[in-house]
Amino acid sequence: MPWFNIRHKHDAQPHEEAPEVPETPAPEPVGDQPIERLLPPHMQRIVTDRSKAQPRREISVEEQRAAFERKRLAIEFDIAQGELASEDENPWTHRIELLTEALTTISEDQAALKRIDPEPSFPLPAIPITDITIQRNDAIDVAFSIGGHAFEYAEVLDWAERGHQIAAPDFRVVRSDVNAIIPDSVPADLRGPLTRHLTDSLAVFATDLRDRTLDEQPLPDSPTLADLATQCPTCGGWADWRGRCDACTRRKGQEQALRMEQSRLLRERANEAEERHRLAERLPIARRRMSDLEADIAAFEKSLK
Numbered sequence: 364m365p366w367f368n369i370r371h372k373h374d375a376q377p378h379e380e381a382p383e384v385p386e387t388p389a390p391e392p393v394g395d396q397p398i399e400r401l402l403p404p405h406m407q408r409i410v411t412d413r414s415k416a417q418p419r420r421e422i423s424v425e426e427q428r429a430a431f432e433r434k435r436l437a438i439e440f441d442i443a444q445g446e447l448a449s450e451d452e453n454p455w456t457h458r459i460e461l462l463t464e465a466l467t468t469i470s471e472d473q474a475a476l477k478r479i480d481p482e483p484s485f486p487l488p489a490i491p492i493t494d495i496t497i498q499r500n501d502a503i504d505v506a507f508s509i510g511g512h513a514f515e516y517a518e519v520l521d522w523a524e525r526g527h528q529i530a531a532p533d534f535r536v537v538r539s540d541v542n543a544i545i546p547d548s549v550p551a552d553l554r555g556p557l558t559r560h561l562t563d564s565l566a567v568f569a570t571d572l573r574d575r576t577l578d579e580q581p582l583p584d585s586p587t588l589a590d591l592a593t594q595c596p597t598c599g600g601w602a603d604w605r606g607r608c609d610a611c612t613r614r615k616g617q618e619q620a621l622r623m624e625q626s627r628l629l630r631e632r633a634n635e636a637e638e639r640h641r642l643a644e645r646l647p648i649a650r651r652r653m654s655d656l657e658a659d660i661a662a663f664e665k666s667l668k
Contacts, residue, residue, distance in 0.1 A: 424667065427663060431656065431659070431660050431663070434656055435653075435656060438649055438652050438653045438656060439653070441642075441645065441646075441649040441652075442646065442649045442650060442653065444642045445642045445643055445645055445646030445649055446646065447642075448638075448639045448640075448642035448643040448646075449643045449646060453639065455635050455636070455638060455639035456639070458635050459632055459635050459636060462628050462631055462632040462635070463632065465628050466625060466628050466629070466632070469621050469624060469625045469628070470625075472621055473618065473621050473622075473625075476614055476617055476618055476621070479597065479598050479614070480598070481598060481599045481600075482595065482598045482599055482600025482601075482608075482610045483552075483553055483556055483600065484594055484595075484599050484600050484601055485549050485550070485553050485557060485592075486589065486594070487546065487588050487589045487591070487592050488546060488587075488588060488589060489587040489588065489589040490509055490510045490544070490587055490588040490589075491509075491585065491586075491587055492507050492508070492509050492568075492586040492587060492588065492590075493507065493508050493509075494506070494507055494508040494513075495507045495572065495582060497572060497573070497576050499576065501520060502517060502518035502519070502520050503517070503518050503573050503576065503577070504516075504517040504518070504537075505517070505569045505572050505573055506538075507569075507572075509544050509588055510543075510544055510588070512540050512543045512544055513538055514536075514538060514539050514540075514565060514569070515536070515537040515538040515539075516534060516535065516536050516537060516566065516569035516570075516573075517534070517535065517537050518533065518534050518535075518573075519533045519534075519535050534566075534569070534570060534573065536565075536566065536569075539562075539565065541558050541561045541562050541565065542558060544561070544588060545557060545558065545561070556601075557592070557601070560592060560601045560603070560609070561591060561592060563603060563609070564591040564592060564601075564603035564604050565591065567603045567604045567605055567607075568586070568591060568604040571583070571604060571605070586604075590604060591603065591604055593606065595608035595610070595611060597611050598610050598611055598614075
């Protein structure tokens with residue numbers, strides 16, 4: 364079996380030269396545009412086709428008449444609105460009157476809020492608040508006593524599975540007996556309002572003790588039950604441990620709501636007046652546009668003859 368050298372060519376074989384490939388002429392630059400920025404042929408055709416001016420479609424007589432009619436209807440609407448706004452009795456004036464009546468009602472309500480009626484009140488004895496204890500662990504626990512009756516408030520934490528706190532602690536009452544610290548001398552008709560007030564004021568007092576502890580501030584000196592229900596200097600009702608009165612707070616909220624509603628009504632009334640003035644002012648312009656349109660229609664119809 365003969366062996367052939369596959370790594371080298373046989374010397375007797377003639378050398379075959381590669382066929383010549385004709386060179387592609389390089390694209391010539393167009394104007395000042397460099398060759399590298401030229402688009403491919405298929406993209407160049409698309410750009411050329413798009414750059415050609417598209418032939419404008421001729422508008423038929425019916426389409427032109429329909430366009431004139433649309434313009435006529437729009438101008439007629441502007442004229443009708445302008446004429447309506449120019450009359451003494453018009454929808455804008457009617458809405459302005461209604462808004463003015465609403466503003467008058469708000470002014471009356473604001474004046475009524477300024478007349479502060481005295482709130483019910485009853486002085487409480489200065490029973491000392493004692494046995495103030497604050498425990499700081501993962502959560503803060505606040506406890507104190509009034510007249511031998513224990514009160515306790517604590518933070519309730521919400522933990523995730525891996526031990527991370529997922530929400531801010533909720534400070535809740537754990538033990539409380541408000542009715543036990545209300546004197547028997549309080550009239551029956553005031554016991555309900557006083558119970559609600561002391562419930563809130565005790566929570567405010569416990570929160571203040573917690574905040575003082577967190578801020579490393581001294582605790583209040585000799586607090587008493589009377590400090591939880593002081594007399595409001597504005598309305599004479601009960602004020603809480605921080606001196607805030609629920610009745611005055613509600614009244615301030617009502618005053619703010621009335622001011623916001625008053626501002627809204629004033630803006631709406633100004634918009635109505637501005638709209639009426641704008642429509643009445645543009646009435647001559649709308650009539651002149653109608654006159655020009657009638658002339659254009661007449662010239663168009665004449666060109667068809």
